[in-house]
Amino acid sequence: MKYVVREKMFAVGDDYWVEDEHGRRAFYVDGKVLRIRDTLEIQDAEGNEVAVIHQKLLSLRDAMTIERGGQTLVTVKKKRLAFLREVFRAELASGEELEIRGDLIDKEYDIEYEGGGAPAEGRGRLARISRRWFTLRDSYAVDVEREDADAGMLLAIAVCVDHIVAKEHDSD
Template structure:
């Protein structure tokens, strides 16, 4: 199942619907304002919260957490010591790890578990510059979690890219 994401929607305070490939509303993103740290809430079409995304206030490396029902589901951060290209990792509460690799700024990357692709994030399906798709490839995958991971990687990679340009 493919989900359509608009890039500029993830500013804090912005609210937006993520649509499925049929153009139907699938997830609602609620950017929370007046919070001490960046917070985004992802809800399903019925209003049930499927993920709450926070940027960690204090950490050696930029880290974002995804919570569900008040419990940390996943921590997303850049993987250390990667050669040639950027790789992010999503450490699940169970201790398992997903890898995110590819062209992060250009929005052409994969989310993998143990070498198997769970989702493909791609801009190539769109002529609109500000849109990209998250194609959840496995039926048993959790689309809400994969969308939340993609949102985290998007924000972290963009922040790092801005810091390098500012130097």
């Protein structure tokens, strides 16, 4: 299932609907204002909380956490020793790790289990983030490739990566 994301939606205070590939409203992103740290809440179409994204305040590198029901699900941060390209790591509460690699600035990257592995083993690519399906420069797709994947969490990871990358490049 593909979800259409508008690139400029990630400023705190911005609210936006993410639509599925059929144009139906799938997720609502609510940028919370008047908070000490950047906070975004993602809700499903019925208004149920899917994820709350916070920027980590005390961190050597930019990092963001994704919570659900008050529990931290994922911490997203830049991988330390990535020599050729920017690579991010998503550390799941279960102890597993996802790797986010590709062209993060131009929105052509994958979210996959670290170390890859065959999809039959429960490993491999979970989602592909891409602009290539759109003529509008401010849109990109989050293509969730596996039916058993948590689409809300993968969308939240893409939001975190986009937010951190934009913040790094704005400060340059």
